[in-house]
Amino acid sequence: MTRALAIGLALALVSGTARAQPGEAQPVETDPVQTEPVQTEPVRTEPVRTEPATREPAPRGERAPGDRMVSAGVGVVVAGILGYGLMAAGLGIGNRAEDDLLALLEHDDLAARREVLARGRLGNRLAIAGAVAATAALAVGIPLIVIGRRRHEASSPRATVMVGGGGGSFGLRVQGRF
DSSP states (O other), rough: OHHHHHHHHHHHHHOOEEEEETOOOOOOOOOOOOOOOOOOOOEEEEEEEETTTTTTOOOOOOOOOTHHHHHHHHHHHHHHHHHHHHHHHHHHHHHHHHHHHHHHTSSHHHHHHHHHHHHHHHHHHHHHHHHHHHHHHHHHHHHHHHHHHHHHHHHOSSSSEEEOOOOSSSSEEEEEEE
């Protein structure tokens, strides 16, 4: 069946003019058949989100619940990573001081040994402080991110409706969160 014939038949059925008796055919006027192929562009689909009826939309510029917690958590985690960098620097200073001390064991220069031991103590203190600060920062930052994401997701819409189609097809997708 050609496209024009199908459209004409559908219009006749919808308008009620096609009232054929059983066993009797009724002619349907059709447009001339189009011989060139019709170029159609694909329809782009975008999700349409529906808000719960009881919730008013947030004013523009206002952050969703949990966004500030996530931002704070990311900042604290970054501080924790910097703390681990401080720990690595302290370990490097301590390791170099130990190598220097082993080289000075043959000499009786007491002032140089005291300087190297002081650098070693500084490196150890930096390593310990960096490790403690980084561990505490990660212990605080990761829960902030997790709780903030949960609050953000809890405030998001419960249902999503997606409409799409193209090239002779059409679709409707409804997705809900329970």
